[in-house]
Amino acid sequence: MSETHGRATLPQPRGPVSTIVRDALLRPPHDLPAVPDLTGDGPLTDDDLQLTLFLCYELHYRGWHGVDDGWEWQPSLLALRAAAERPFEAAIRALVGPPPAVSPQQLPAALHEVTTAGDGPSLAGFLRGRGTLAQFREFVAHRSVYHLREADPHTWGLPRLGGPAKAALVEIQMDEYGNGQLHRMHAELFRTTMGRLGLDTRYGAHLDAVPAITLAGNNAMSLFGLHRRWRGALLGHLAALEMTSSLPNRRYGDALRRLGGDETATRFFDEHVEADAVHEQIALHDLCGGLVSQEPELTADVLLGASAALALDDLFAAHLLDSWAAGRSSLRNAASRPAGPLRVTVPGVPAAKTKVAS
Amino acid sequence: MTAACPWQGTVEPEDHGTAAPAAATITPYPDGPLVVRGDFALTTPDGRQIDARRRTVALCRCGKSTMIPFCDATHKAIGFRAGNPPDPAAPA
Ligand code: FES
Ligand SMILES: [Fe+2]
Ligand SMILES: [Fe+2]
Numbered sequence: 001m002s003e004t005h006g007r008a009t010l011p012q013p014r015g016p017v018s019t020i021v022r023d024a025l026l027r028p029p030h031d032l033p034a035v036p037d038l039t040g041d042g043p044l045t046d047d048d049l050q051l052t053l054f055l056c057y058e059l060h061y062r063g064w065h066g067v068d069d070g071w072e073w074q075p076s077l078l079a080l081r082a083a084a085e086r087p088f089e090a091a092i093r094a095l096v097g098p099p100p101a102v103s104p105q106q107l108p109a110a111l112h113e114v115t116t117a118g119d120g121p122s123l124a125g126f127l128r129g130r131g132t133l134a135q136f137r138e139f140v141a142h143r144s145v146y147h148l149r150e151a152d153p154h155t156w157g158l159p160r161l162g163g164p165a166k167a168a169l170v171e172i173q174m175d176e177y178g179n180g181q182l183h184r185m186h187a188e189l190f191r192t193t194m195g196r197l198g199l200d201t202r203y204g205a206h207l208d209a210v211p212a213i214t215l216a217g218n219n220a221m222s223l224f225g226l227h228r229r230w231r232g233a234l235l236g237h238l239a240a241l242e243m244t245s246s247l248p249n250r251r252y253g254d255a256l257r258r259l260g261g262d263e264t265a266t267r268f269f270d271e272h273v274e275a276d277a278v279h280e281q282i283a284l285h286d287l288c289g290g291l292v293s294q295e296p297e298l299t300a301d302v303l304l305g306a307s308a309a310l311a312l313d314d315l316f317a318a319h320l321l322d323s324w325a326a327g328r329s330s331l332r333n334a335a336s337r338p339a340g341p342l343r344v345t346v347p348g349v350p351a352a353k354t355k356v357a358s
Numbered sequence: 359m360t361a362a363c364p365w366q367g368t369v370e371p372e373d374h375g376t377a378a379p380a381a382a383t384i385t386p387y388p389d390g391p392l393v394v395r396g397d398f399a400l401t402t403p404d405g406r407q408i409d410a411r412r413r414t415v416a417l418c419r420c421g422k423s424t425m426i427p428f429c430d431a432t433h434k435a436i437g438f439r440a441g442n443p444p445d446p447a448a449p450a
Contacts, residue, residue: 246431
């Protein structure tokens with residue numbers, strides 16, 4: 001695989017457990033040594049815990065450079081992952097609280113309610129109004145952990161579903177994957193935006209720069225996607241993303257336009273205004289509605305997954321806005337932050353001859 | 359709050375709904391857009407083709423989208439209420 005599309009480069013460890021796991025991964029699969037306890041408090045912002053989970057989960061996606069693929073199902077690594085998932089899962093449940101008792105028929109209304117309650121901090125509003133180019137680049141670096149593999153975690157749901165929910169998930173994912181055309185795939189649109197911003201576009205390139213809360217949002221998707229028992233939460237998570245996308249993406253696009261981004265740079269955001277207005281309807285009524293018509297006992301899990309997506313995104317937004325309000329970067333290392341102006345294409349000039357906007 | 363899908367459970371699972379043999383389907387979603395699927399063409403009043411850009415499209419029903427004819431989710435911001443579509447199972 002090329003560096004562009006994966007494998008990812010192993011990130012630096014962030015504590016005793018991720019150090020043990022990272023060191024082990026560089027050797028052929030073997031039983032891990034005993035590791036220190038993972039039940040510290042604050043799992044969502046615990047760098048060692050979140051990176052450990054990320055190291056384990058990536059083995060199921062595109063893998064790590066220099067790491068034997070046999071690690072994916074190595075029993076002691078899976079046991080360690082399960083030990084790390086327990087406090088993570090408990091923290092997610094504590095964050096969202098018990099989901100309200102809702103009947104399958106009431107699920108669309110309940111999802112509409114949670115996704116429009118909107119008491120979280122508005123990252124999109126801030127970026128549109130007064131975000132700087134440096135802040136916008138940081139935002140994109142954080143988001144790249146997900147968007148360069150956009151839709152992949154939810155695709156784990158496909159073989160676990162049948163009937164109307166499966167048809168609905170395929171209908172959404174077809175669009176996420178550009179209907180099979182590389183240049184229309186949402187992950188590729190995001191890569192183009194990153195390139196315009198002068199950011200490293202390789203898969204996983206910004207892992208060392210992002211804090212635990214960014215990893216936690218991604219790890220939640222992997223947790224829901226990789227466990228069949230969490231399929232209800234996985235679909236609820238996707239519905240929450242789709243239902244809170246069109247309006248913010250309009251603002252992100254406006255922010256980038258204000259900062260000098262051209263049509264190519266903003267295409268990812270513009271595409272999502274339109275696409276997710278469609279996906280929202282499918283996700284709410286056909287996907288989640290379809291699931292609970294077949295498996296009504298999953299109604300509470302769908303709501304839990306949606307609430308988890310929203311609550312983790314609120315924590316993520318708060319981290320960025322608080323960092324910026326304090327005059328700090330929201331990233332961990334300054335090295336990954338590019339400076340300089342945006343790249344634009346001059347109309348009529350081949351893309352290779354790009355020039356730098358002033 | 360939107361109502362629960364009003365047509366939920368009205369489609370017989372065996373026949374995948376009576377609309378399946380049609381070339382295209384148009385579905386009014388509760389308090390939201392018209393979702394169009396299948397083999398269709400979108401055109402301007404003078405017959406020029408509008409690029410749909412995806413296989414399934416959502417057409418604005420509230421009139422307030424900034425991307426007419428497509429829905430851009432503005433209907434939620436303005437609290438659009440469409441009322442319920444007629445129940446196909448009900449006698450005429
Ligand atoms: S129906 Fe969605 S914007 Fe009008
Ligand atoms: Fe997308
Ligand atoms: Fe989407």
